[in-house]
Amino acid sequence: GAVVSQHPSRVICKSGTSVKIECRSLDFQATTMFWYRQFPKKSLMLMATSNEGSKATYEQGVEKDKFLINHASLTLSTLTVTSAHPEDSSFYICSAEGLAGHHTDTQYFGPGTRLTVL
């Protein structure tokens, strides 16, 4: 199967600092990567869609200057939460969809990153 990793798995930071989360497709090349956020006991909410080498497309209500997304290669996308505040504390999950082969029509999800902002 297709494997997607995220790093770190959990992070605690002080208010005002920036945090970078990495999402990697380990055994396939990902044309598109997606970033989601999930609050406790809630469903996943799509934040943005990123295609390799182009700017991310953000969902309505998601601040692009606060949540910086970079999709520099076909196996790596990063989400940077800038000037984090306690209300940004959440579970951040990425997913990736493949370039060719049987990974083209299925999104595979990473294990998630739990961010806690003090």
Add this chain to the structure above:
Amino acid sequence: DAKTTQPPSMDCAEGRAANLPCNHSTISGNEYVYWYRQIHSQGPQYIIHGLKNNETNEMASLIITEDRKSSTLILPHATLRDTAVYYCIVRVGNNNDMRFGAGTRLTVKP
């Protein structure tokens, strides 16, 4: 907004089949039905997807009605490890986004 409707919760006895329904009455002809599940504090796990025909893999079976307005995910022999939130999602083709609804919380009981 999610285009699917699922019961909020279901119980199933261990070893029995779990049948999880999903309504998608406004599905378009080019939209697929996907099923994922999420175990607490983990990322969603892909289970199965289909367009018109019934599908089966090592994890589950997907039964789609002829009019495609509803589907059922079947876990043939549920185990305690199948306890999770199950999401039914419809989406168009490749590399398009997925919208998650509230899902069904399945509890498998011994």
